[in-house]
Amino acid sequence: MKLYFKYLLILFKSQMQYRTSFWLLSFGQFFIPFTVFAGLYFLFERFGQIKGWDFFEVALCFAVIHMAFATSECFARGYDAFSGLVVNGEFDRVLVRPRSTVVQVLGSKFEFTRFGRILQSVMVLCWALMNLSIEWSVVKAITLCLMIISGVLIFTGIYIVAATMCFWTIQGIEVINIFTDGGREIAQYPLNIYQKWITKFFTYVIPFGTVNYLPLMYILGRTEGNDILHMLTPLIGSLFILPCLLVWHFGVRHYRSTGS
């Protein structure tokens, strides 16, 4: 962990060599989800509510998933951009260093510019929370934090699986974006508005539902049945990363390197 921060420090120093580009990119990253959010806003402006969910409830849902996404893009960018490491053979270097490959790949890249994006979702989150009448308790606050943290872990897990594919395909596969970008787009609305099979897929296969829809019901006081179970779903969802790491370690052994 300490080593990871050392990596961050050196990457930050590198990034600061290109300050103008940093500010421009951060600025751009701030506005990309902004347009999506504006779309959400106008949708509710027109229709008022969707399947019994009102605007601020959905905004909360939106903010949580976007914050998780932006944070994971920030910290797990090394995995997201992993095909680059394989294509130019940099992964060789990772393997000749006496540290875990996971830490080294995470530390190979860090998107500081995504802070713009995180900032935007924090703003949406605050706005939504201010306008929702929620009876707050410590447990609910913890649940909200867990939702975001588990969300980061799930996105990271998907990146890791996608990166592992690079060991066989060398080049990155865009197919996986269905699950990252697509998953984000879908999970920014409460999952019960969709077809049954979509809800099931994003609850049991890629468990976005467990960091968003299910605990959200608890926070908003809409649960039927067991509160604790709803509260703990983010923790269960975060287990998603474990099989991803297993797949990764399997993939490393199949690394073929590139000629030099």
Place this chain on the structure above:
Amino acid sequence: MIKLEGISKSYKIARRASGLRQAAKALFYREHTIIPALNDISFSIEPGEIVGYIGPNGAGKSTTIKVMSGILVPDSGNCTIMGFNPWRDRVQYVKNIGVVFGQRSQLWWDVPVIDSFLLLRDIYKVPQKEYENNLELLVGALELQDILNSPVRQLSLGQRMRCEIAASLLHNPKILFLDEPTIGLDAVSKIAVRQFIKKINQERGVTVILTTHDMSDIEALAERVILIGKGKLLYDGKLKELRSRFGTEKTITVDYHENNYPFQIPDTTLLSWSPVRAVISVDTEVVLTSKVITQLSSKVDLIDVAIESRPIEEIIVQLYKEYQI
């Protein structure tokens, strides 16, 4: 210290014909060919040796280095280095080795060299005291004082290579793998790098395995060479023996007073002739050089005679030809 037994490795390569249509077809269907990169390679290396690992492009040099440094897992065969299996005990093993890839950097591109060194210290968990001592030694020996604080991207290739070598030695490795360390360097940097490699080998007893296409590197550094071609081990032994086996031919260049008649001396080959100079190739196993010169002096009025052994480069070219690689 290093022991390879029957290492084989093959790559699966997607094959497709040229042309847009074929490229489009390859999106959906690909033919694969299996290319053997290493075929039953075995050798062992003792502590403190410098071994030159040579072979033409695509012979499998880099693949061998990658297997030995734990990057690639071979299809079959055993490899034990300092009691470790490089790919299974990767984390424990790589603490003991340093690797320099001539064509790839291990330094962080946009930050001063010293920052990369500090991060490497943390990656390898080098104790502060040891790090300081090593740094001082390396900075002195490789003359890095003036470039330690410049970003890597501003360094010349020669400066960068010196930093790369320093970076791979910060943690006191027992074995140093150098994959084409002098590629693209000018004569001065080349000599500096060679001298340094020699020095750490003698002073610290570091075992060095280097691949190169520059035979003068081998001549300056390695007593032992291993030659591979098409993934097969072809020669493993002393450089001197290689010379005496294949380098028995000598070239004699003679200058003489103008003589308009070309001459022929038995058992030799006339490589070039002009009225004032001739170049003759002699196989010393067939005829003695002194005899050739005696005969020469009886035919022409000699001014100067120069005798040269064949450069090692030519020997290697001949070897490649003989083994058809």
